[in-house]
Amino acid sequence: xxxxxxxxxxxxxxxxxxxxxxxxxxxxxxxxxxxxxxxxxxxxxxxxxxxxxxxxxxxxxxxxxxxxxxxxxxxxxxxxxxxxxxxxxxxxxxxxxxxxxxxxxxxxxxxxxxxxxxxxxxxxxxxxxxxxxxxxxxxxxxxxxxxxxxxxxxxxxxxxxxxxxxxxxxxxxxxxxxxxxxxxxxxxxxxxxxxxxxxxxxxxxxxxxxxxxxxxxxxxxxxxxxxxxxxxxxxxxxxxxxxxxxxxxxxxxxxxxxxxxxxxxxxxxxxxxxxxxxxxxxxxxxxxxxxxxxxxxxxxxxxxxxxxxxxxxxxxxxxxxxxxxxxxxxxxxxxxxxxxxxxxxxxxxxxxxxxxxxxxxxxxxxxxxxxxxxxxxxxxxxxxxxxxxxxxxxxxxxxxxxxx
Numbered sequence: 001x002x003x004x005x006x007x008x009x010x011x012x013x014x015x016x017x018x019x020x021x022x023x024x025x026x027x028x029x030x031x032x033x034x035x036x037x038x039x040x041x042x043x044x045x046x047x048x049x050x051x052x053x054x055x056x057x058x059x060x061x062x063x064x065x066x067x068x069x070x071x072x073x074x075x076x077x078x079x080x081x082x083x084x085x086x087x088x089x090x091x092x093x094x095x096x097x098x099x100x101x102x103x104x105x106x107x108x109x110x111x112x113x114x115x116x117x118x119x120x121x122x123x124x125x126x127x128x129x130x131x132x133x134x135x136x137x138x139x140x141x142x143x144x145x146x147x148x149x150x151x152x153x154x155x156x157x158x159x160x161x162x163x164x165x166x167x168x169x170x171x172x173x174x175x176x177x178x179x180x181x182x183x184x185x186x187x188x189x190x191x192x193x194x195x196x197x198x199x200x201x202x203x204x205x206x207x208x209x210x211x212x213x214x215x216x217x218x219x220x221x222x223x224x225x226x227x228x229x230x231x232x233x234x235x236x237x238x239x240x241x242x243x244x245x246x247x248x249x250x251x252x253x254x255x256x257x258x259x260x261x262x263x264x265x266x267x268x269x270x271x272x273x274x275x276x277x278x279x280x281x282x283x284x285x286x287x288x289x290x291x292x293x294x295x296x297x298x299x300x301x302x303x304x305x306x307x308x309x310x311x312x313x314x315x316x317x318x319x320x321x322x323x324x325x326x327x328x329x330x331x332x333x334x335x336x337x338x339x340x341x342x343x344x345x346x347x348x349x350x351x352x353x354x355x356x357x358x359x360x361x362x363x364x365x366x367x368x369x370x371x372x373x374x375x376x377x378x379x380x381x382x383x384x385x386x387x388x389x390x391x392x393x394x395x396x397x398x399x400x401x402x403x404x
């Protein structure tokens with residue numbers, strides 16, 4: 001399988017390998033053979049993850065198999081030539097696991113230095129500098145673990161919190177690259193690191209990473225339950241909550257709203273969005289506490305994204321282009337742009353969709369290159385062309401590595 005196949009073409013490939021007819025596969029997911037034929041021939045778009053997940057389950061493949069993930073992280077001046085495999089080795093370093101490992105063989109950083117480095121990498125992630133982040137995470141994890149092992153007292157508590165945030169960033173970045181199993185490991189390591197501190201803020205923040213890992217593997221029902229359990233865990237701490245805790249609390253509901261939408265549960269989606277909106281009201285304005293980018297604008301972004309997942313394209317089209325994201329971090333701005341492009345494309349406004357995607361690529365080329373939506377949109381547009389695709393579209397497809 002390569003990036004040169006659309007999702008529909010992947011469905012056809014796996015269906016053939018499983019020995020299923022279009023009539024049988026379509027019936028197993030409650031659709032018609034005519035619908036499936038149009039999907040496999042790129043005549044209609046298959047962009048709702050709930051539907052893709054249903055097909056993946058029947059075909060007995062992972063969600064990532066149909067989405068074409070993971071994708072190769074390009075070598076750049078920021079990333080160097082040591083990328084995901086080096087980070088995998090850092091996550092699988094047995095010396096971080098427990099008593100048999102002993103202290104990490106690294107010079108422990110001071111808490112102040114570690115705090116700055118963790119913050120710098122989170123900022124780079126929100127600027128969509130994925131290669132830069134991946135290249136520096138292995139060393140950061142190594143030294144953060146060494147600091148947690150070396151220090152004692154309050155410094156050790158702070159080092160454990162920062163180690164948890166470093167693991168959360170690792171999980172978040174790996175999810176973006178389709179490395180979902182590694183993201184799960186990183187989330188688990190992060191929660192283990194902060195558990196001795198009893199810190200609800202960092203623990204709640206790490207629950208976001210667990211939720212994202214569940215999303216990435218299509219476990220939407222579990223992600224909904226996690227949202228409910230995590231909210232129950234945090235609620236006793238809200239009486240005297242800081243803005244950061246309100247942000248973490250609200251962001252959990254935003255993640256949960258996406259899981260509910262992908263489970264086709266409109267009622268829970270609305271309830272979670274309402275809870276997030278209430279938290280945003282408590283916060284009062286857009287902010288970026290603990291790199292959540294949380295506030296009224298992020299709630300609006302999720303109203304658009306959940307509407308698209310639920311198939312309510314009218315809401316996505318009406319609201320999406322009107323959301324002003326200029327005050328948010330680049331990662332959030334570009335993610336919203338991909339949703340607007342998807343809505344335009346589904347509404348057959350392909351020229352508008354291409355303009356949005358090209359603008360997003362100018363803002364954050366790495367993020368656009370590594371998201372399944374952008375790759376699949378471009379492939380679908382090319383397959384639907386009756387004549388020769390425009391030079392602009394061909395150039396975009398080559399930059400996204402979906403055409404030779």
